[in-house]
Amino acid sequence: MTTTAAESTASKLRFGDVFRVGASGPRARKMRTALSALGVSIGIAALVGVLGLSESSKSALLDEISSLGTNLLTVEAGGGFGAGDSALPDTALATISRIPTVTAASAVWEVDADVYRNEFIPEGETGSVRVVAADVELVETLNGELALGQFLDESTSAYPNAVVGSIAAERLGIRNLDQPSYVLIGDDYVEVIGILEEFPLAADLDRAVLIGKDAAIDVYDAGDNPAVVYTRVVDGAIDSTRDVLPTAADPENPEEVTVSRPSDALEAQAAADDALTTLFLGLGAVALLVGGIGVANVMVIAVIERRGEIGLRRSLGATRAHIRRQFLTEAVILSVLGGIGGVIVGVSATYVYATSQGWRVIIPQEAALGGFFGAIAIGAIAGLYPAMRAAKLAPTEALRS
Amino acid sequence: MSVQTTTQPQAAAPTATGGTAALELHNVTKEFPGEPPVRALDDVSLRIDHGELVAVVGPSGSGKSTLLNVMGTLDRPTHGIVSVDGIDTAERSDNEVAGIRARKIGFVFQQFFLLPGMSAIDNVSNGLLYQGVPPRERAARSIEALERVGLGHRLQHPPNHLSGGERQRVAVARALVHSPAFVLADEPTGNLDSKSTGAVMKLIHDLHSDGTTIVVITHDTAIAESLPRQVAVLDGALASDSARRDREVVAT
Numbered sequence: 001m002t003t004t005a006a007e008s009t010a011s012k013l014r015f016g017d018v019f020r021v022g023a024s025g026p027r028a029r030k031m032r033t034a035l036s037a038l039g040v041s042i043g044i045a046a047l048v049g050v051l052g053l054s055e056s057s058k059s060a061l062l063d064e065i066s067s068l069g070t071n072l073l074t075v076e077a078g079g080g081f082g083a084g085d086s087a088l089p090d091t092a093l094a095t096i097s098r099i100p101t102v103t104a105a106s107a108v109w110e111v112d113a114d115v116y117r118n119e120f121i122p123e124g125e126t127g128s129v130r131v132v133a134a135d136v137e138l139v140e141t142l143n144g145e146l147a148l149g150q151f152l153d154e155s156t157s158a159y160p161n162a163v164v165g166s167i168a169a170e171r172l173g174i175r176n177l178d179q180p181s182y183v184l185i186g187d188d189y190v191e192v193i194g195i196l197e198e199f200p201l202a203a204d205l206d207r208a209v210l211i212g213k214d215a216a217i218d219v220y221d222a223g224d225n226p227a228v229v230y231t232r233v234v235d236g237a238i239d240s241t242r243d244v245l246p247t248a249a250d251p252e253n254p255e256e257v258t259v260s261r262p263s264d265a266l267e268a269q270a271a272a273d274d275a276l277t278t279l280f281l282g283l284g285a286v287a288l289l290v291g292g293i294g295v296a297n298v299m300v301i302a303v304i305e306r307r308g309e310i311g312l313r314r315s316l317g318a319t320r321a322h323i324r325r326q327f328l329t330e331a332v333i334l335s336v337l338g339g340i341g342g343v344i345v346g347v348s349a350t351y352v353y354a355t356s357q358g359w360r361v362i363i364p365q366e367a368a369l370g371g372f373f374g375a376i377a378i379g380a381i382a383g384l385y386p387a388m389r390a391a392k393l394a395p396t397e398a399l400r401s
Numbered sequence: 402m403s404v405q406t407t408t409q410p411q412a413a414a415p416t417a418t419g420g421t422a423a424l425e426l427h428n429v430t431k432e433f434p435g436e437p438p439v440r441a442l443d444d445v446s447l448r449i450d451h452g453e454l455v456a457v458v459g460p461s462g463s464g465k466s467t468l469l470n471v472m473g474t475l476d477r478p479t480h481g482i483v484s485v486d487g488i489d490t491a492e493r494s495d496n497e498v499a500g501i502r503a504r505k506i507g508f509v510f511q512q513f514f515l516l517p518g519m520s521a522i523d524n525v526s527n528g529l530l531y532q533g534v535p536p537r538e539r540a541a542r543s544i545e546a547l548e549r550v551g552l553g554h555r556l557q558h559p560p561n562h563l564s565g566g567e568r569q570r571v572a573v574a575r576a577l578v579h580s581p582a583f584v585l586a587d588e589p590t591g592n593l594d595s596k597s598t599g600a601v602m603k604l605i606h607d608l609h610s611d612g613t614t615i616v617v618i619t620h621d622t623a624i625a626e627s628l629p630r631q632v633a634v635l636d637g638a639l640a641s642d643s644a645r646r647d648r649e650v651v652a653t
């Protein structure tokens with residue numbers, strides 16, 4: 001009988017068995033598996049949650065900005081000291097409207113009168129609500145909306161009729177218009193015909209009571225010089241228009257004219273959120289690092305504790321590579337379990353919080369996939385050293401215990 | 402694959418020449434480095450044929466475990482040749498030698514080395530794992546092996562639900578499941594009470610009757626006496642071999 005060399009082919013571990021063997025350790029030690037996976041999942045959950053929340057909140061803010069339009073420019077007087085009465089020339093609205101790149105312009109005028117809920121309110125306690133005169137296109141120019149009632153039109157603005165801003169309505173105690181409501185402006189009760197929604201691009205108007213321009217001139221002796229001109233500009237020509245606006249508004253003293261872009265403030269807010277997000281991402285990354293170190297730690301302990309198992313497997317025909325693969329797989333399983341848990345927690349947290357804020361839920365795919373693959377990478381890195389040590393162990397040494 | 406041929410019952414009596422030995426050592430020496438170096442095996446030559454049941458005896462520190470490690474290819478000798486089922490292991494890479502262990506050698510240890518949290522079936526099927534046998538076939542053959550050691554009623558039990566004797570029988574099943582050329586058992590009854598020892602030794606005798614080749618390391622002389630062949634080790638050298646005595650008797 002002859003023995004052929006073909007009998008002694010090297011040992012082999014089936015592909016599916018690599019996972020089965022790698023899972024056998026974590027399966028036999030469930031508590032330890034759960035705890036080390038938890039470490040990773042906290043980090044992944046933080047990263048996914050922070051990215052999800054920041055994307056959701058930012059998209060809510062950007063939605064708002066784009067619905068309000070970024071092409072609104074505000075033109076006001078107020079150049080510097082000694083500017084005298086801070087109003088624009090009475091021609092400002094007309095000259096601004098004539099700029100070809102201006103698509104709409106509306107003005108408000110100061111009115112020298114106080115507003116009260118009724119005559120029993122002591123004088124001076126206006127709750128910092130002001131009276132201004134507005135032209136009839138103001139709401140349209142601002143892309144604003146009315147919460148109730150209607151805005152001033154050609155006929156209602158000729159007589160004392162008032163539309164109140166959102167905060168002004170609260171302060172004046174006007175909640176609905178089911179019955180005719182009045183406010184006391186100067187010496188006269190004026191009927192409230194509308195309540196405005198918030199104006200994020202012109203927050204001043206939230207605290208204002210608006211009356212028609214003709215009524216303001218007739219009844220309250222308002223001047224003809226606008227305080228602010230709200231200007232809608234062609235999207236591509238914002239900067240160039242911004243440059244010519246001061247001269248157009250006040251050709252004699254262009255330096256006394258201030259032009260601002262209210263959407264800049266909201267965008268600055270979005271950018272500020274970004275900085276905060278970066279901070280939290282950093283914290284999440286640190287948590288993930290700590291989780292990875294936890295996995296490495298557990299694996300080092302596993303290799304020390306399971307020398308007998310390593311020796312046994314070598315006696316059963318496992319090669320060094322098989323042992324290395326087993327412990328590497330085990331580390332990856334631990335951290336992938338953590339990764340899956342972390343993604344689930346991070347996504348749920350985003351969903352719950354964003355929904356409660358009325359935001360659209362946005363889970364950036366990079367966050368979810370990145371969390372998952374990041375966990376695999378963390379596990380592989382964490383498992384590398386312990387797996388090498390396990391593989392290096394001589395079988396006789398491993399069995400001596 | 403010709404692995405299957407290794408378990409065919411052959412002549413239980415050792416034959417000095419002809420045929421392939423289950424295991425053959427030629428002038429094997431094992432030295433451990435140190436000051437001075439320890440010569441744990443000193444020029445050992447030994448032939449174990451298919452179907453034999455051999456006891457290796459010797460006092461503590463005489464080199465029994467070192468001999469078992471070298472016979473089982475867990476350690477390479479410093480000098481000399483170890484042939485498993487006719488394959489000279491000196492010429493084989495570590496991975497090929499691992500393959501020889503996976504196919505041709507079964508181990509039984511004093512400490513059982515069963516994996517916790519794994520059923521008896523799964524523990525036994527680890528004996529086929531590194532040969533690349535598919536899971537279904539592994540399970541079927543593991544059940545057969547467990548029935549062979551009298552544990553057909555304990556298939557799903559994890560080690561911590563088994564008695565010491567039962568654990569060692571699971572380990573024996575694991576050592577048998579891949580039909581190896583020989584089984585090496587290092588003090589298999591060292592952790593067992595006398596009742597379990599009796600059961601495990603009876604199992605070893607039964608397996609031998611069925612044609613399995615087994616080498617038992619023990620310092621229990623009563624156990625050694627009960628086996629057909631005894632090899633005595635002293636200070637790393639073969640002090641006596643009952644088979645050689647028999648053969649010498651036959652020769653004269």
Ligand SMILES: Nc1ncnc2c1ncn2[C@@H]1O[C@H](COP(=O)(O)OP(=O)(O)OP(=O)(O)O)[C@@H](O)[C@H]1O
Pocket residue numbers: 433434435439440441459460461462463464465466467468620
């Ligand atoms: N890895 C090693 N390094 C150095 N010396 C070793 C090593 N392994 C064994 N030895 C020495 O080789 C000799 C034989 O040891 P071995 O373990 O083979 O004895 P044994 O017969 O199995 O003893 P026991 O019955 O106590 O198990 C002893 O002197 C031991 O100290």
Ligand SMILES: [Mg+2]
Pocket residue numbers: 465466467
């Ligand atoms: Mg020993």
